[in-house]
Amino acid sequence: MAQHKGELNFLSRSDGSALYSIDDTVILASVHGPSDVKVSNRKHDGLHLDVCFSPRTGSSNIGEKTIEAIITHTIKQCLLAHLHPRAGVTLTIQEMQSGGLDLSVSINASCLALLDAGIQMSTTFAAVTCCLTSDDVCIVEPSEIELKESKAVLTYVFDGTKMDVITTHQEGAFDCKQLLKCLAKCKTVAKDV
Amino acid sequence: MAAPHFEMGKGGEIIDEIQQILDRNIKESRCLDVESLCIMAEESVWQFKVDVTVLNHGGNLGDACNLAAVAALRHFHRPDVTVEEDGRVTIHTHEEKELIPTFLKKIPVCLTFALFEVEDDCITLIDPTETEERVMSGKLVVGLNPHGEITSLLFPGKLCLQKHHIMSCVSHTFLEAKSIAETVMSLVEDDLEKRRSSIKVKGFLNCLRSDSVYKKQLLRERIKNVPVMKVKSDVKVKEESMEETGSEETCKEIVAESLENEQKEAYVDTSSDEEFSQDLLNKTLPEIKKEKKKKVKSKTKKNKIKLETGCRQ
Numbered sequence: 312m313a314q315h316k317g318e319l320n321f322l323s324r325s326d327g328s329a330l331y332s333i334d335d336t337v338i339l340a341s342v343h344g345p346s347d348v349k350v351s352n353r354k355h356d357g358l359h360l361d362v363c364f365s366p367r368t369g370s371s372n373i374g375e376k377t378i379e380a381i382i383t384h385t386i387k388q389c390l391l392a393h394l395h396p397r398a399g400v401t402l403t404i405q406e407m408q409s410g411g412l413d414l415s416v417s418i419n420a421s422c423l424a425l426l427d428a429g430i431q432m433s434t435t436f437a438a439v440t441c442c443l444t445s446d447d448v449c450i451v452e453p454s455e456i457e458l459k460e461s462k463a464v465l466t467y468v469f470d471g472t473k474m475d476v477i478t479t480h481q482e483g484a485f486d487c488k489q490l491l492k493c494l495a496k497c498k499t500v501a502k503d504v
Numbered sequence: 505m506a507a508p509h510f511e512m513g514k515g516g517e518i519i520d521e522i523q524q525i526l527d528r529n530i531k532e533s534r535c536l537d538v539e540s541l542c543i544m545a546e547e548s549v550w551q552f553k554v555d556v557t558v559l560n561h562g563g564n565l566g567d568a569c570n571l572a573a574v575a576a577l578r579h580f581h582r583p584d585v586t587v588e589e590d591g592r593v594t595i596h597t598h599e600e601k602e603l604i605p606t607f608l609k610k611i612p613v614c615l616t617f618a619l620f621e622v623e624d625d626c627i628t629l630i631d632p633t634e635t636e637e638r639v640m641s642g643k644l645v646v647g648l649n650p651h652g653e654i655t656s657l658l659f660p661g662k663l664c665l666q667k668h669h670i671m672s673c674v675s676h677t678f679l680e681a682k683s684i685a686e687t688v689m690s691l692v693e694d695d696l697e698k699r700r701s702s703i704k705v706k707g708f709l710n711c712l713r714s715d716s717v718y719k720k721q722l723l724r725e726r727i728k729n730v731p732v733m734k735v736k737s738d739v740k741v742k743e744e745s746m747e748e749t750g751s752e753e754t755c756k757e758i759v760a761e762s763l764e765n766e767q768k769e770a771y772v773d774t775s776s777d778e779e780f781s782q783d784l785l786n787k788t789l790p791e792i793k794k795e796k797k798k799k800v801k802s803k804t805k806k807n808k809i810k811l812e813t814g815c816r817q
Contacts, residue, residue, distance in 0.1 A: 322559060322560040323560060323562060324560055324561050324562070324634075325560075339559065341559075365557065367555075368553075368555050405557060405559065
């Protein structure tokens with residue numbers, strides 16, 4: 312498996328922050344909250360979550376919005392939102408270095424940042440990416456070169472307690488058997504993460 | 505991300521101020537040789553775009569952004585081009601031809617003074633922190649280059665200053681500017697050297713430290729200077745990756761431990777990161793031992809440094 316590194320409480324001004332890296336991909340996640348939120352965004356029964364992913368260079372585009380949507384979906388399932396009605400949590404993710412594994416590193420970093428901020432969660436979560444090469448070999452946590460040559464890239468997010476799948480994200484062409492095979496492999500890896 | 509009161513996408517006056525500082529210092533000072541960026545007269549030219557992202561607002565954003573932008577420009581290398589006679593332009597990859605570095609004629613440096621009006625006196629502080637910025641009465645931003653030319657002068661706020669006061673501030677910056685410029689350039693050169701000799705550059709993995717960690721490191725250095733332990737041999741500082749079940753030890757405990765035993769390897773907790781806004785000036789990049797196992801750093805655990813100490817009897 313590739314080398315993982317993480318550091319908490321990285322930024323002094325944020326309520327919670329985490330710098331996470333897998334091999335060459337380095338991502339910084341910063342959490343502010345629970346705090347005030349605009350009247351238009353206020354929810355009477357729970358927390359409002361705002362996720363923002365900023366790429367290394369350039370402005371936010373549709374690719375970044377997809378990542379934001381996936382992360383929002385993942386966190387909403389784990390966060391105990393009903394404990395903070397009419398409040399908001401802002402999660403900002405900054406891509407520092409790109410090695411191709413942006414999605415899984417962002418998810419892992421956001422989990423650590425939320426923990427560092429002390430926001431109540433029902434469970435922690437871990438993300439694993441794997442890729443399928445043209446000869447049907449499943450490589451977990453591939454490098455950038457392996458990613459480019461693969462025919463499909465799959466990302467799974469597992470929860471920390473029951474190891475159930477919370478979120479999946481796939482790109483590329485593959486069939487059912489390959490999906491299940493990759494899923495099983497990722498599950499074993501996720502336990503370590 | 506930088507601070508709770510900033511929103512993504514929305515500007516605010518601080519962005520305008522930083523934009524103004526960067527524009528004046530870098531664009532209008534003509535430190536960059538823009539004529540060398542031309543490929544074909546009246547046809548094509550290279551365009552540079554600098555994206556500055558603030559990770560943490562610890563004070564004095566203008567200086568930090570200026571440093572970052574200048575370092576990035578100096579670090580950047582553009583691909584080489586050849587212009588054929590019939591007008592076709594070929595851009596070479598870095599394998600074909602070596603990349604051309606950006607030529608900075610003069611290195612613009614920015615220094616901020618925080619001014620506090622106390623009765624009739626005016627106290628001046630260089631490089632204010634965030635708390636100092638919030639309570640200061642006025643600010644003076646001086647941009648200049650080591651040759652002694654002032655590129656920009658910003659004096660926002662309602663405070664009035666005597667002429668001699670401004671002149672003394674400006675003359676003070678001349679001394680600082682040279683040292684800052686030299687430090688930045690040497691750091692960029694170091695990194696470029698490493699890349700040339702194809703040592704894999706770790707990038708952000710080790711460069712950045714947080715505020716609280718930096719303060720702890722300063723404390724630790726102060727404790728180290730207390731003459732409790734005599735170090736006979738040269739202190740070899742090697743950075744080791746941490747163990748997951750390692751315990752947090754304070755420096756004093758280690759010192760006590762090492763006094764009891766001879767030639768014991770003492771583990772000292774330190775960190776190896778620095779706050780981004782103060783970073784580039786004082787950092788020394790320690791060597792990192794590469795380990796294949798996964799290590800997770802958490803708030804209470806820091807990097808352990810192996811110290812070989814010889815203890816006195």
